[in-house]
Amino acid sequence: MKGQLLKAMQRNQLVDMMYIAKNGEITKRRIKVTKVSDDKFNAYCFLKHANRVFCIDNVLALVPVIRKEREVI
Template sequence: MKKSILNALERNQLVDIIYISKKNEITKRKVKILKVLDHDFIAYCFTRHSPRTFIINNVLAIMPVTRNEREVV
């Protein structure tokens, strides 16, 4: 998972993550990764509109954002 996070950081890419919160709730967040540390990473969370720290081991999935979600398909 860390490799995917580092790739998103290098590409300056927005990603959707599926994440287990500290309260054991599964959430989906759209984030822009700002910095990767040993066991966690700092990202701007578009859900909370602020920088947040995420634990790498709590990320269940990571997917690049390829289109605007408001777009009608």
């Protein structure tokens, strides 16, 4: 998972993430990774419209956001 986060950060790529919070709540968030450390990472969360710190172990899935040409035009 850490490798995927580093790759997304290096490519400046948006990622859809399934995340389980400390209270057990599962959310789907669109994020932009800004920093990765040993067990946590910082990202801008488009759901909360704020910078957040996430625990790498609580990430359930990561999927890169692929923008298609027709969405740009």
